[in-house]
Amino acid sequence: MGIGLALISVLGLILFAYVGTTIGLNALFGVVFPYAAFIIFVIGFIYRVVKWGKSPVPFRIPTTAGQHYSSLWFKQNKIDNPSTAWGVALRMFFEIFTFRSLFRNTKAEILQGRLYVGSSKWLWLGALAFHYSFLIIFIRHLRFFTPETPWVISIAESLDSFLQVHILGSPLLYITNISIAVALLYLLGRRILDPKIKYISLPSDYFPLFLILGIISTGVLMRYFFKVDVTAIKELTLGLVYFKPVVPEGVGSLFYIHLFLVSILFAYFPFSKLMHMGGVFLSPTRNLANNNRMERHINPWDYPVKHRHYEEYEDEFREKMKKAGIPVEKE
Amino acid sequence: MYDGGKIIFGLIIFIALVTLPFTLGIGKEYIKANPKIDTPEIMKLPEAERKCVESKDFMRKEHMKMLIEWRDAVVRDGKTLYVNSQGKTFNMSLQNTCMQCHSNKSKFCDECHNYVKVKPYCWDCHLEPKENIKKEAGL
Numbered sequence: 001m002g003i004g005l006a007l008i009s010v011l012g013l014i015l016f017a018y019v020g021t022t023i024g025l026n027a028l029f030g031v032v033f034p035y036a037a038f039i040i041f042v043i044g045f046i047y048r049v050v051k052w053g054k055s056p057v058p059f060r061i062p063t064t065a066g067q068h069y070s071s072l073w074f075k076q077n078k079i080d081n082p083s084t085a086w087g088v089a090l091r092m093f094f095e096i097f098t099f100r101s102l103f104r105n106t107k108a109e110i111l112q113g114r115l116y117v118g119s120s121k122w123l124w125l126g127a128l129a130f131h132y133s134f135l136i137i138f139i140r141h142l143r144f145f146t147p148e149t150p151w152v153i154s155i156a157e158s159l160d161s162f163l164q165v166h167i168l169g170s171p172l173l174y175i176t177n178i179s180i181a182v183a184l185l186y187l188l189g190r191r192i193l194d195p196k197i198k199y200i201s202l203p204s205d206y207f208p209l210f211l212i213l214g215i216i217s218t219g220v221l222m223r224y225f226f227k228v229d230v231t232a233i234k235e236l237t238l239g240l241v242y243f244k245p246v247v248p249e250g251v252g253s254l255f256y257i258h259l260f261l262v263s264i265l266f267a268y269f270p271f272s273k274l275m276h277m278g279g280v281f282l283s284p285t286r287n288l289a290n291n292n293r294m295e296r297h298i299n300p301w302d303y304p305v306k307h308r309h310y311e312e313y314e315d316e317f318r319e320k321m322k323k324a325g326i327p328v329e330k331e
Numbered sequence: 332m333y334d335g336g337k338i339i340f341g342l343i344i345f346i347a348l349v350t351l352p353f354t355l356g357i358g359k360e361y362i363k364a365n366p367k368i369d370t371p372e373i374m375k376l377p378e379a380e381r382k383c384v385e386s387k388d389f390m391r392k393e394h395m396k397m398l399i400e401w402r403d404a405v406v407r408d409g410k411t412l413y414v415n416s417q418g419k420t421f422n423m424s425l426q427n428t429c430m431q432c433h434s435n436k437s438k439f440c441d442e443c444h445n446y447v448k449v450k451p452y453c454w455d456c457h458l459e460p461k462e463n464i465k466k467e468a469g470l
Binding site: 053057143144234 | 333334335338341342345346349350352353355356359360361362363364388391392393395396399400403443446447448450452
């Protein structure tokens, strides 16, 4: 069910942008929507992070794999269960750059009537390929948004195209174009083909996949098949950055569909599962050192508790207790 | 525990990163690529004949593809003549056709390529028109 809804939404968005730009609303799709999306993205992102930041963390959550700091003869796992800020920094580094938690992914399957649980690295590999391809593509695109391109961008560009392959007379092939498509189709395929994952998948799981698939397809179409006037497009993108919006002639619907889907991605980002980009930094099981027994962590919602000692209680009820035959401590 | 300080620090980094395109542009002028077609070879042509191999719009979008197709046609299939949509024939050659007319590479090809940040690797092997060679040799 979910998959149909998500697919129809993305196709609807594409159609919307196509119709919109064929009737000449280029400024809407080229200027208004990108600005709106960017503002929603930044404000929404900050809003979500601040909201998370407001939830108190009473103490460190040590539900992590690995031996915690204990008696000397137990070897501590300093990365998986760190007790120092350096250990946490390492754990965060590996989490963010190598998806360490996902590396522990397991898969359960019934084979010949018996349940087997085993390590499953495919999801980790697919996620890694997808995210790094996306990152490189993202960095490469910054050349459209900077007047003079910093060297990082040019390096990403030349590494990505170093195979120097031209397919069907197309410009240089980018490796990430292939890798992101393969990874994304894997991530989508696993939701569709594995009944267990299909069962728990919601439209909000499929929607970003289809949306990004739409962005990639339009990008690939523009680069290799239906060429667009890249020089004119840079006039538009640079205009956005300089707050001097221009809508150049000769840029077709395909580009505006691409840009519109990207705008949707940005605007949708803060309200969706994609916020794990910010969330990974705020995961209490990842970013807090396990030092519950070394340092005192004061629970932020503690208030002065009214309490009563047994003596006071007995003082109040002593006579009644005696009458009822209940033993008292003080006569 | 709240760690508000660290979270705000993180958010400041986030904002600095996402606004980088805007801040990098401060103090720099908004530029457009302005390729010049006033080379001697083109000026020699009568006004009405000052046309590229294909229409200007087509060239802007497809010249990179066309060049690769030309190369493959010449080097792999041994064909050397290209007939354009107007029925005019051109010798399929980077140096002897394109660069004959567009002999001002630095003010034409490079003008756009620097603007969109592409660096065609063709000139690793193919010779650039004389203007640059003179400059490099200090002539």
